[in-house]
Amino acid sequence: MLIDNVTLIVKAGNGGNGKMSFHRNRGGPDGGNGGNGGNIYFQGSNNVNDLHVFRFKKSLKAETGISGGKNNIFGKTAPDMIIYVPLGTRITEVDTGRIYELTDVKTPVLLVIGGKGGRGNTEFKSATNQAPRYAESGTEGQQKTLFLELRLIADIGLIGLPNAGKSSLLAMLTHATPKIGAYPFTTLEPNIGMFDTYTLADIPGLIEGASSGKGLGVQFLKHIEKTKLLLHCIDVTDPDPKKTYDIVRKELGQHNPELLEKPEIILLTKTDLAEEAQVTKVAKMFKKIKKEVLTCSVYKEESLSDLKTYLAKYVTPNKVEVPTETRKIRDFKSGIKG
Ligand SMILES: Nc1nc2c(ncn2[C@@H]2O[C@H](COP(=O)(O)OP(=O)(O)OP(=O)(O)O)[C@@H](O)[C@H]2O)c(=O)[nH]1
Ligand SMILES: [Mg+2]
Incomplete structure (x- = not known):
């Protein structure tokens, strides 16, 4: 199960106490200062898959600074704690509503500050x-x-009704191995795969009323909010493809109107199941509403290589800004380092 949100309580270390003491022979004060408590930083990482490490560990505490000692010995400052979270995690401070987006793997973000040594x-x-x-x-x-929310960072997002063939495409275009089934809601949580140097996200299908919680709802749409391109998959044998298209668009818009502004390409799927005339007719209809239309079938090698070429061109750096850090999906390890 993909754990994509979690509430955490994080506590930085207290400062160590200052010492009150007097030199044994000379008699003057010789109490040293306490060390500072450990800070807690969050860091985006490519090596963490999801937020499952926090499932049972809801509170994290950095160490206390060491107290000062006799002979003017200063207590050691406690080590900082770095918490690694998946790249693309959004952290909201529950009390202030302040939001931090962890979108690179180089800059640790200081979230809680350790106490000062006395x-x-x-x-x-x-x-x-x-x-x-x-x-x-x-x-x-x-x-x-803190409320942590994982948002997958993918370049291209596959959307459409359940059964449109999204996961099948992900499997053909990338090395990902999503579950594929001839029934709606085969995909229960997002899958991601690498295509060339870009990432492709496959999310569970949307149905009418998804924005008010029907089907699997729109909870996964946050994962395509950062994509550069939406690949809207529509089964070419759909009896009313325009209606299907409008349903999905409506749900997208109700979740977040900004999704409607994203570049979108219509991908007519399962063309092996329809006459060519039918495919042309549906494609024409979408072109009329000024949409770019591509067609494919997972059983037609050529259509897939055309699609790959198109996507590769589309996501070239000139046309679309490419993120410096592209998220890899496999072989993730989670880590909290003290
Ligand atoms: N004939 C044919 N069948 C296809 C094609 N692509 C997918 N299918 C079939 O369509 C069914 C649904 O495919 P999925 O890839 O699971 O569809 P999905 O859009 O991911 O569905 P959800 O996960 O439920 O949203 C499966 O039985 C696939 O084998 C295609 O190009 N041609
Ligand atoms: Mg699927």
């Missing part, structure tokens, strides 16, 4: 007080409740 009594020595009998406590580390 000063030892040596620091409080002054002309008027040669023997201060107090030291500071370390301050509390920050604590935040």
Whole structure:
């Protein structure tokens, strides 16, 4: 099961306490400062698949700074904790609504700050007080409740009604091995595959009313929000392809109107099942509404290589901005590093 959202409580380390002590022989103050508590950073990673590591681990705590010691020994600052999450994760601070998008694998984002170490009594020595009998406590580390949401970063998104042939296409165009079935809702969670150097996302089919929760709903549409191109798959044998098209568009728009602004190509699928005249007729109808139309069948090698060539050209850097970090789907490991 793809765990694509989770609520976490993260607590940075407290600062270590300052020490109150006096030198055994000389008598002057010799309490050292406490070390700072550990901060918590989040870092996007290509090596983490989903958020399943947090399924049973809902709170994370960085270490406390070490307290100061006698002889002016300073306590060590606690190590920072780095939490690796899949590239494309969106983190929302529940209390403030502040949003962080982890879209690169190089920049750790500081989310909670460790407490400051307290000063030892040596620091409080002054002309008027040669023997201060107090030291500071370390301050509390920050604590935040965070909502983490995974958004797959794919270049191309496959959309359409259930059974339109989306997963079959993903399997033919990439090395992904999604489940394929002659029944609706075969795909229950998003699949992603590499095509050339680009990634293709296959999401569960949409049906009328998806935006109000029918079928599998629109919960997976967030995964295609970042795509550069939508490949709208329509079964060419559909009795009313325009109606089918409109249903899916309506659901997209109701979920997020911005999805309607994305470049979209109509892909008529299963052309092996229809007469050529029928394919031409449906293609013409979509061209009339100013849509680019491609056709394919998983049983026609040539149609697939034409499609590949088209997509490769479409997602060239000149035409579409290519993300610097392309997410790889396989061999993910999850990691939390302290
Ligand atoms: N004849 C023919 N059958 C196809 C073609 N593409 C897919 N199919 C069949 O159509 C059925 C549905 O295919 P899927 O790829 O699972 O469809 P999907 O759009 O991913 O469906 P959901 O996951 O339910 O949304 C399967 O029985 C496939 O074998 C094609 O080009 N020609
Ligand atoms: Mg499918």
